[in-house]
Amino acid sequence: MRTPLTAVLGLLAGAALALAPQASALPSTASPSVAVEARTAADPAYKVLVFSKTAGFRHSSIDEGVAALRDLGAANNFTVDATEDAQAFTTGNLGQYGAVVFLSTTGDVLDAAQQTAFEQYVQGGGGYVGVHAAADTEYDWPFYEGLAGALFHSHPAVQSATVKVEDRAHDATAHLGGTWQRTDEWYNYRTNPRTTAHVLASLDESSYSGGNMSGDHPIAWCKDYQGGRAFYTGGGHTDESYAEPAFRRHLLGGIRWAAGMTDADCRPETGYTSLFDGSSTTGWKQAGPGGFALADGTLTSQGGMGMLWYSAKEFTGDYSLKLDWRTAGDDNSGVFVGFPASDDPWSAVNNGYEIQIDATDSADRTTGAVYGFQSADIAARDAALNPPGEWNTYELRVTGERLEIFLNGRKINDFTNTDPVRSLRQGHIGLQNHGTGDDVSFRNIRIKQNAGQPEPRSGEVKALGKCLDVDNAGTTDGTKVQLWTCNNTGAQKWTVAADGTVKALGKCLDVSGGGSADGTKVQLWTCNGTGAQKWTAQTDGAVRNPQSGKCLDISGGGTADGTKVQLWTCNGTGAQKWTLP
Structure with missing residues (x-):
C-alpha cells in the first residue's frame, strides 16, 4: 500500500499537509514545524x-x-x-x-x-x-x-x-x-x-x-x-x-x-551515543566549499561540493552508525565512512566509502548503494524508501570489513571491502553537501561501538530466489516450514537472535524431535531453549544446527512453492545457501 516511488520523485517537500479543517492554528507549545512537515503526495x-x-x-x-x-x-x-x-x-x-x-x-x-x-x-x-x-x-x-x-x-x-x-x-x-x-x-x-x-x-x-x-x-x-x-x-x-x-x-x-503508508526503523534501540543531537556541531568540521545550516535540530546542506565530518574521533573496530535524513526533492548527498582525517573532501571519496542518497541515479550510484562499488537491492530499497519530504533512517553496520546498510530497519545492501588501501574498520564519518540546489537534511546522528551482544535482526530468509515461509501462517506446534514466493507477510518475517534462535510468528525454527538424520523435518515450535532450536550462520551461506552438525536444506533443491525444508548433511549446494536479515 506504499505510494510508488515514481509517483513522488519529482515532487517537492513544500506541499502542505492537510489536517482537519479546524486544526490549522498551532499551539504555543508545539514546534513550528508542525505546519510545514509535509507529505509530498497523497496516500x-x-x-x-x-x-x-x-x-x-x-x-x-x-x-x-x-x-x-x-x-x-x-x-x-x-x-x-x-x-x-x-x-x-x-x-x-x-x-x-x-x-x-x-x-x-x-x-x-x-x-x-x-x-x-x-x-x-x-x-x-x-x-x-x-x-x-x-x-x-x-x-x-x-x-x-x-x-x-x-x-x-x-x-x-x-x-x-x-x-x-x-x-x-x-x-x-x-x-x-x-x-x-x-x-x-x-x-x-x-x-x-x-x-x-x-x-x-x-x-x-x-x-x-x-x-x-x-x-x-x-x-x-x-x-x-x-x-x-x-x-x-x-x-x-x-x-x-x-x-x-x-x-x-x-x-x-x-x-x-x-497502515504501511510510510516506513520507519521500529527495532528496539539502546546503547547509542549521540554525535549530533540537534543543539550544536561541536566536534564536527567542514571540509571544502559550502556547508550546513542548523535550524530546528536539523542540519541542511548548502552549496558544495564539500563535507561536514566528525573530526573529534576516528572510529575503529566494529560499530553501528544511525542517522535520519530527508531530501526535499530529487537531491544528491551521501554518508562517508572509513576515511582518514583531512580537510580535503576528495580524500573521503578516494580513501573511504560513500553510502549514496539520490534515488534517481544509476544502480551503483543511487540511494542505498556503496557509491561506485555495489548497488543496493533495488526492490528492497524501493519497498523501504520514504519519498521526498519524509524522513528516512539509515543504519550503517560495520563488522570487520563488512558493511551492512539498513534503510528504515530493512537491510538493503551487504558489502565487503576487499581493497587493501581502504578499511571500514578505521576512519572518520562525514556528511556530503553535494552542491547548490541539493537540499538534504540530517538529524539525530548516533553511534554504538563494539557492542558485545548484537541486536536481533528481522526480515526475510532467502534461498534459490524464494523465501523461508511458515505454511499458511500457522502457529500450531509442528507447522511445516517451506520455500515460497516472497510476499512480505508475517509468515516470512524471521528474527535472528544472538542466542541462535530463528523466530517467526512468536515461535522458533525447530528440528523435529531434535533429530539428526538426513531428511528430518524442520518445523515451527514453541521456543524452549533446546539445541533443536539453535542455528549458526556459516561463511558459505549455510545455516547449521550445531546439535546435529547438519544444515538447513531445501528438499531436492526444488524451487516450487511449498517445497519443504529439512535437515541434511552440509554440502555447499545452492539448496543450503541462505541470505539472512
Missing part, C-alpha cells in the same frame, strides 16, 4: 477500523477521538469505520482495513474467536494503533500484551508534563521539537517497553508528579510484531487532546505507519 486510499468498546472505565473523550479520526481520514485519504461491536473482528471483515485503532478500550473486549481473528490479521501484515487506555485492555491475552508493548499500572492526576521526543524521523513525531509540553493523564506501565519496542517519546518524570518508572518512562512507541505493525501512544485521555494540532498529527503519523 493511496485505504480504510481504518476504529474500535472503542469498553468493559471497564469509559473515557468521555472517545467521541471526540472518533470525530478527530474521521476528520483526519477525510483530509488524508483514508475512510474510518467506527464501531463498538466486537463482531467486526472476523477474518473476512478485518482484511479490508489497513489498520485497526483501539481507541481507549478497557477491559476484556474480544472473545476467543475474535482474538484469533485479530491475531491472524496482525500476523498477515495488519496494523495496530493503540491510544491511551488501549493499554488498559485484555490483561489475560498474552498476544495483546506483546502487541501493545506494555499494560497500564496506574496514573496520577491530569497535569502538564514535558515529553522528550526521542525519534524525530518517525511520521508520528517528525513534526515535533526535541521536547513537547502538553497536558494529559500520564500512565505508568507495568513493564518498560524499551527492550521490545522502539521508543518514540518518553516523559521527563521531574516535570510532573506521580511518575513511577524510575526516570525511564516511555509514552509512545512502535514495533514490528509477528508480521504486523504496532504503534501506541499514551496520550488522549482528555477531550481537549483531540483538538490539538500537534496531537492530531501524532495520531495521523501512527496510523500512516501502521
Whole structure:
C-alpha cells in the first residue's frame, strides 16, 4: 500500500499537509514545524477500523477521538469505520482495513474467536494503533500484551508534563521539537517497553508528579510484531487532546505507519551515543566549499561540493552508525565512512566509502548503494524508501570489513571491502553537501561501538530466489516450514537472535524431535531453549544446527512453492545457501 516511488520523485517537500479543517492554528507549545512537515503526495486510499468498546472505565473523550479520526481520514485519504461491536473482528471483515485503532478500550473486549481473528490479521501484515487506555485492555491475552508493548499500572492526576521526543524521523513525531509540553493523564506501565519496542517519546518524570518508572518512562512507541505493525501512544485521555494540532498529527503519523503508508526503523534501540543531537556541531568540521545550516535540530546542506565530518574521533573496530535524513526533492548527498582525517573532501571519496542518497541515479550510484562499488537491492530499497519530504533512517553496520546498510530497519545492501588501501574498520564519518540546489537534511546522528551482544535482526530468509515461509501462517506446534514466493507477510518475517534462535510468528525454527538424520523435518515450535532450536550462520551461506552438525536444506533443491525444508548433511549446494536479515 506504499505510494510508488515514481509517483513522488519529482515532487517537492513544500506541499502542505492537510489536517482537519479546524486544526490549522498551532499551539504555543508545539514546534513550528508542525505546519510545514509535509507529505509530498497523497496516500493511496485505504480504510481504518476504529474500535472503542469498553468493559471497564469509559473515557468521555472517545467521541471526540472518533470525530478527530474521521476528520483526519477525510483530509488524508483514508475512510474510518467506527464501531463498538466486537463482531467486526472476523477474518473476512478485518482484511479490508489497513489498520485497526483501539481507541481507549478497557477491559476484556474480544472473545476467543475474535482474538484469533485479530491475531491472524496482525500476523498477515495488519496494523495496530493503540491510544491511551488501549493499554488498559485484555490483561489475560498474552498476544495483546506483546502487541501493545506494555499494560497500564496506574496514573496520577491530569497535569502538564514535558515529553522528550526521542525519534524525530518517525511520521508520528517528525513534526515535533526535541521536547513537547502538553497536558494529559500520564500512565505508568507495568513493564518498560524499551527492550521490545522502539521508543518514540518518553516523559521527563521531574516535570510532573506521580511518575513511577524510575526516570525511564516511555509514552509512545512502535514495533514490528509477528508480521504486523504496532504503534501506541499514551496520550488522549482528555477531550481537549483531540483538538490539538500537534496531537492530531501524532495520531495521523501512527496510523500512516501502521497502515504501511510510510516506513520507519521500529527495532528496539539502546546503547547509542549521540554525535549530533540537534543543539550544536561541536566536534564536527567542514571540509571544502559550502556547508550546513542548523535550524530546528536539523542540519541542511548548502552549496558544495564539500563535507561536514566528525573530526573529534576516528572510529575503529566494529560499530553501528544511525542517522535520519530527508531530501526535499530529487537531491544528491551521501554518508562517508572509513576515511582518514583531512580537510580535503576528495580524500573521503578516494580513501573511504560513500553510502549514496539520490534515488534517481544509476544502480551503483543511487540511494542505498556503496557509491561506485555495489548497488543496493533495488526492490528492497524501493519497498523501504520514504519519498521526498519524509524522513528516512539509515543504519550503517560495520563488522570487520563488512558493511551492512539498513534503510528504515530493512537491510538493503551487504558489502565487503576487499581493497587493501581502504578499511571500514578505521576512519572518520562525514556528511556530503553535494552542491547548490541539493537540499538534504540530517538529524539525530548516533553511534554504538563494539557492542558485545548484537541486536536481533528481522526480515526475510532467502534461498534459490524464494523465501523461508511458515505454511499458511500457522502457529500450531509442528507447522511445516517451506520455500515460497516472497510476499512480505508475517509468515516470512524471521528474527535472528544472538542466542541462535530463528523466530517467526512468536515461535522458533525447530528440528523435529531434535533429530539428526538426513531428511528430518524442520518445523515451527514453541521456543524452549533446546539445541533443536539453535542455528549458526556459516561463511558459505549455510545455516547449521550445531546439535546435529547438519544444515538447513531445501528438499531436492526444488524451487516450487511449498517445497519443504529439512535437515541434511552440509554440502555447499545452492539448496543450503541462505541470505539472512
